[in-house]
Amino acid sequence: MMLRPRQSLLVERSLAALNQHGNTLSIGPTGSGKTIMLSAVAGSMLVEPVAKACILTHRDELTQQNHVKFGRVNPGISTSIFDAKEKSWSGRATFAMVQTLSRDDHLDSIPGIDLLVVDEAHHAAAPGYRRVIDQVLTRNPKAHIFGVTATPSRGDGKGLREVFSNVADQIMLGELIASGHLVPPRTFVIDVGAQNELSCVRRTAADFDMNEVESILNKTLINDQVIKHWREKAHGRQTIVFCSTVAHADSVCQAFVKAGITAVLIHGELSSGERKSRLSEYESGCAQVVVNVAVLTEGYDFTPTSCVVLLRPSSHKSTLTQMIGRGLRTVDPVEFPNVAKTDCIVLDFGTATLMHGSLEQEVNLDGQLCNGEAPTKDCPSCHAIVPLACSECPLCGFVWTQEEIASGVLDDFVMTEIDLLKRSNFLWCDLFGYDDALMANGFTAWGGVFLMNGRWHAVGGGKNLQTRLLAVGDRTVCLARADDWLNENESADSAHKTRRWLSQPPTEKQMLYLPPELRCDFGLTRYQASALLSFQFNRSEIRRLVTSANDNYQEAA
Template sequence: MMLRPRQREFVTRSIEALRLHGNTLGVAPTGSGKTICLSGTAGEFLTHPDAKACVLAHRDELTAQNRSKFSRVNPGIATSVFDSHQKSWAGQATFAMVQTLVRNLDQMPTLDLLVIDEAHHCAAPTYRQVIDKTLARNPKALIYGVTATPNRGDGKGLREVFSNVADQIRLGELIRSGHLVSPRTFVIDVGTREALDWVKKLAEDYDMNAVASIMNNAPVNEAVVRHWKDKAAGRKTIAFGATVAHAEAVRDAFLAGGVAAAVVHGEMSEADRKATLAVFETGTTTVLVNVAVLTEGYDYTPTACIVLLRPSSYKSTLIQMVGRGLRVVDPAEHPGVVKTDCIVLDFGTASLKHGSLEQEVDLDGFETGGEAPTKTCPACDAEIPQASRECPLCGHLFEREETGDEKAALEDFVMSEIDLLKRSNFSWCDLFGDDCALLAAGFKAWAGVFFLEGRWYAIGGHGTVPVRLLGVGERTVCLAQANDWLNDLETDDAAHKSRRWLSEVPTENQLRYLPPALRGDFGLTRYQASALLTFRFNKHAIQRVVHAANQHHLEAA
């Protein structure tokens, strides 16, 4: 597989920081391909056959997922697993569960590189034991961490482990590149804002019982339902309540308003939680109200509305909650679902406290390559990316003067898209010169985006695999899904931008199969001819898939 250009930059900066400092942290949120970046960086330090690395995670599913993606990025590097089921250090890269490893540290070999996935956990005692043992065995061992949310809920910084931040992919980059949908935030005061401002903080967050005493009453809950119907009716919705009683009351208000709703919380059994989530995902439940159980690790991509019914002490928590609704939809998994944005209804004022999510993701500038500018955090002396408004290591907030526009209506969110046609690993051909049909081809696969009746469709083909629908909706999102299809199936050798045949003349065989009108086009290149022939040979299949998807959407609407 191939890395996206932005992922390559992340890997390059991580490698440089590790060589310079001996440790570094990379911040990569939902949708960035964090595991791919982690794998690309680790693979660089395992080119020597005697080099040894351990990739640390805290859940079985993360260990398996990391190993699988690592092998796709680095197919020539042997891997092994050290967890409760198997304990092997045979591979150059070993994927370990921290809970198991910390009980068997005497078995851990000398490491050249320790990689910590979800690195915000590294302040925990178990992680520190592994880190300390690694450095005791080899003081020159490199420590590399990757996380989406570096600022912990308990306020502990990561400065004791990491002296610098190599790179930080921002949500705005992923939205502009089509790898996440755009959030549209509405901060709504239902007469509780002033009272919420007086709620005290406890050890890790606001006093949620105090929040519930303000938010959990019939007029407020009815207003929540009313505003949801006005701005997000019918959307799959995840709401975040303050307490179990609050969540149940909000659920009852939705039910009374004729909206199918349910509750999940930590006091439920695992079986009950799974059953409730299953009903939400199969379509029966529209609104799912939760209490601190869906903040991270749950991604049901058709979710297109987030309702915040509680404040948040940390911006990372706010981003995690909103992130549940930002992932794009795979039409193969969810036929007929078209998602172009995510409505965020904030009744708990978290957006006002932290600066709305739009401000967070609307970057002052976007680095497209080269050396990343940095600055020094005045609170902990860490070297961090220039664009950071909050130090990922200690949480220090950098002051930023708000303009009148930023203080205005929060629902207005304008984002200029990143031109994926220029940043793609592949050369994209405008098949008919009208920007309504674009196609790129590799050695094994091809992908195209096509416009029909106000909507874009991403289509992909691969060998004998039937032509399939990759995405439906906005142009940028479809281009991103088509690009990822090619990146996933091709290797670096197939990136046609660097290949000679981009500008060579068509072959005789190509000209034989092209329409007569194109045979006399003396500006036609060999690659353009290949793209045109790919479309011609797959035209009927493409039309069938696009029209079927369009009809499915019309029927669903």
């Protein structure tokens, strides 16, 4: 398995920061592949045969996910688990639950750790995490502390500066949209006559006063306007609505139902079973809208969601990013064969996007991939070293003004579509010269993107791999998914685009199987012949998958 080039860059920068500072935080939003990257960092730090690492999480599913993906990235490193069921330090990498490990009787069992990885590191300032971190450093003062998170800002406003002195790298949401790993948001800021009042709402220690927000937005006339604009701009889309309070959410949910739109209500006062039951209604399509209060902000992903409605402000940009991120993931066409998703509609009836700026206008240096160290700046509030592109300090929450951001070197950079054909680990071939069928090959797998009736389709296959449909939609999204398929199933040995043999003439065996018209192409290379043969040998299955998908999407439309 290989990392995307942008993932490799974050790993390099994280290792450099760990060597320099002994600790660092790296940030990657939804879709960036945080588990893969933290596994690569940990694997690199375990080069010494006696070195040990601990990967700390707060949820069972994260522990299992990290354990499985770590094994794929680092197949030669032994692992063990320390949680409520298993308590073993036998592996060189141990995956631990913080709730279990932070207990007094378990803290004493921690051996000498060389690297502690804190997943979802915005929790690192919490007491349970601090107990573990302090114990690790007591046992080994030279232990490295590495944190990864999508959203560094904590709800209680407590900074992470006491754990991390610097931020090694930050993959911006805009980068993942530009590279096709997320769909773009289309944001509509709609003033229903409440923006002036909302701009005066007082802030609490954690966020805006949501009771004040409710008193402003929870009105029948406003709820009717929400339904009206949703019907105009997002009718038919699976939708998540974010509200200020339970009473507000209940009113909004009733407004949708009264308008004949199936909707369910989710909030923290419901039992776990009831929440699962209502989410099941949403995910099965029985309900088109789910209205929630601070429950679906983090960690919930139902990829067919293609509309997010904001009926609350947010004092932290990271919270805004989390909410909108719920609708940005791409769709697996095998899991959801009739869902066509090319963007996410964001309907902001408050002031969140006005306050923080439209996400698709995010300015960043790394939209154009560059190697080496990330340009940095010092936070004037907590003095942490952070990437130059940060508009909000990930460690203390300090916010730079737009003028301060523009005063740097950032004004020469804008987010542009990333050319995956150049950035890919693999060499992509335009099979027929019309830019409507492209393929790339490894030793085991192949990936291709094909245009049919104005819609792109990604297909992947290989030796002992079932040929399957990977994505349907925009060209960039399909290229990203096909490229990921190759990364998942190949190694660095099969990917180098500069290998000399790639440009050599086709072999006699290749010539034997090539169509007669191509045998006279004296400019054909061995690699191009390989791509053409992969297409020829799999043509019928590729055609079946692409035609079937195209038919399904036409029926759904």
